[in-house]
Amino acid sequence: MNNNQTIENMHRLISERYEKLKKHKKTENAYPNNFFPSHNTKELHENFNNSTREELLMNNIFVKISGRIMLKRIMGKASFINIQDESGRIQIYIEKNILGQNEYDNFKQLDIGDIVYITGYIFKTHKDELSIKAELIVLLAKSLRPLPDKFHGISDKELRYRQRYLDLIMHEQVKNIFFIRSKTISLIRQIMTREKFLEVETPMLHIIPGGANAKPFITHHNALNTDMFLRIAPELYLKKLIVGGFERVFELNRNFRNEGISTRHNPEFTMIEFYAAYTDYNWMMTFTENLIKELMITIMGSLKIKYQDILLDFSKSFDKLTICEAIIKYSNQYDFDKINDISFLKKEIKRLDAKYQSISLEEMDIYSLQLILFENQIEEKIYFPTFIIDYPLEISPLAKASKNKPNIAERFELFIAGRELANGFSELNDPEEQSLRFKQQIASKSLADDEKMFYDDSYIKALEYGMPPTGGCGIGIDRLIMLMTNSPNIRDVIFFPHLRPEI
Numbered sequence: 001m002n003n004n005q006t007i008e009n010m011h012r013l014i015s016e017r018y019e020k021l022k023k024h025k026k027t028e029n030a031y032p033n034n035f036f037p038s039h040n041t042k043e044l045h046e047n048f049n050n051s052t053r054e055e056l057l058m059n060n061i062f063v064k065i066s067g068r069i070m071l072k073r074i075m076g077k078a079s080f081i082n083i084q085d086e087s088g089r090i091q092i093y094i095e096k097n098i099l100g101q102n103e104y105d106n107f108k109q110l111d112i113g114d115i116v117y118i119t120g121y122i123f124k125t126h127k128d129e130l131s132i133k134a135e136l137i138v139l140l141a142k143s144l145r146p147l148p149d150k151f152h153g154i155s156d157k158e159l160r161y162r163q164r165y166l167d168l169i170m171h172e173q174v175k176n177i178f179f180i181r182s183k184t185i186s187l188i189r190q191i192m193t194r195e196k197f198l199e200v201e202t203p204m205l206h207i208i209p210g211g212a213n214a215k216p217f218i219t220h221h222n223a224l225n226t227d228m229f230l231r232i233a234p235e236l237y238l239k240k241l242i243v244g245g246f247e248r249v250f251e252l253n254r255n256f257r258n259e260g261i262s263t264r265h266n267p268e269f270t271m272i273e274f275y276a277a278y279t280d281y282n283w284m285m286t287f288t289e290n291l292i293k294e295l296m297i298t299i300m301g302s303l304k305i306k307y308q309d310i311l312l313d314f315s316k317s318f319d320k321l322t323i324c325e326a327i328i329k330y331s332n333q334y335d336f337d338k339i340n341d342i343s344f345l346k347k348e349i350k351r352l353d354a355k356y357q358s359i360s361l362e363e364m365d366i367y368s369l370q371l372i373l374f375e376n377q378i379e380e381k382i383y384f385p386t387f388i389i390d391y392p393l394e395i396s397p398l399a400k401a402s403k404n405k406p407n408i409a410e411r412f413e414l415f416i417a418g419r420e421l422a423n424g425f426s427e428l429n430d431p432e433e434q435s436l437r438f439k440q441q442i443a444s445k446s447l448a449d450d451e452k453m454f455y456d457d458s459y460i461k462a463l464e465y466g467m468p469p470t471g472g473c474g475i476g477i478d479r480l481i482m483l484m485t486n487s488p489n490i491r492d493v494i495f496f497p498h499l500r501p502e503i
Helices: 005-024 041-048 053-059 101-108 157-162 164-168 172-194 237-241 281-300 323-330 342-352 366-378 431-441 457-464 478-485
Strands: 062-075 080-084 086-093 115-122 130-141 216-219 227-229 249-255 269-275 303-306 310-314 319-322 388-393 408-416 419-426 472-476
Touching: 041 062, 041 080, 041 086, 041 130, 053 115, 062 086, 062 130, 086 101, 086 115, 101 130, 130 249, 157 164, 164 172, 172 249, 172 269, 172 281, 172 478, 237 249, 237 269, 237 472, 269 281, 269 478, 281 310, 281 388, 281 419, 281 472, 281 478, 303 478, 323 366, 323 388, 342 366, 342 408, 366 388, 419 478, 431 457, 472 478
Parallel strands: 086 130, 319 388
Antiparallel strands: 062 080, 062 115, 080 086, 115 130, 216 227, 249 269, 269 472, 303 310, 388 408, 408 419, 419 472
């Protein structure tokens, strides 16, 4: 069947269903809302799968259930349908002698996809399949568009993202991804509360886009007559709360960055950021590792999970490597001498990446050059959970400088399965130093204009009242769920990811 025939066939089926609905409306309320189920399919299977046919017949168990018709088999005076609710599927047996001729004829007009309410008695068929013998069937909502073919589902990935509701109807494994997502977020909240962190909410609309180097979305507030920015990070507001006397705070919410879309980037994404007074980046690494391990064992039931055919073992202590150590460990072409030779690094970076052919590297120190080499050649190779430390201070304007290396920040990034999952550091709490860092960022030639950090006077003013020594960390929830559900694309773990508009 060619594309035109497929479209014509679809229009015909939709027209037929509209006609059925029109006919139904003449005698019945087509969208009633006064029928309430007593059970879901999971409860029925859990409660009665182990019962014998004789026990079910003797106990005469009456149930009310609702769901979407997913399978329909008409066989003369008796028929079967399978209905699906949020928790699973169950078979329904429909007999003309029980319903009566008129209701049985009405039943035969139902289509796959229709949402129905059913009352009846639990029993088991001769094949020992748990079923419901229907006494009443009520149409609750007509499916005016046919569902995708039950055998092929939806093969078009983009269609699955655009019409996620169909994806959820047709693919049980997709629904399970989002159950895991919900359970994970709920458990994170429980753990943070147990560990004495206070959940807070900070503004989504910012006067200044602070807290990260990223391109913001811009909007305009009419009443204030000022441009505002969707937040790229909640960091500065959360640290103001530390100044205000809350010693442990976290926020689990959305950030927005007006940057590229890829298998690991979506313009709006979910993060948890948390801050604890009287801690540092070492404390944060330990806390982050323990948090992730608890999520794995509780949600996944194991500290060993498979991601894209590679076994990830969370039972071991996470690695901790400097950028230089990581380059040497994961590359067979660089040694200590090469990655500490600034002349070699400049030539190698230009050789590896064409975008640096036209960018001057002369003002970059050796730490920044090592980072570029790491990002270009190494980070995607880091599969085992690994904290990378010793980031250049130049690109870490909100972090404390190392006590031993003034050009290095007390900062870490956690890499798992070749991608960054978390970012944290000992927070800079010296207002004079922070003011100087903001100014250096604004003047920096190494950052694009849309990635430079703004000077946030209100944050400096807050620091001038005194912020205790503090550690902070942010974890990308979407990427974490990708790991836990073995999903290769960030769009697979977001209900409605952003796509180009349909033409």
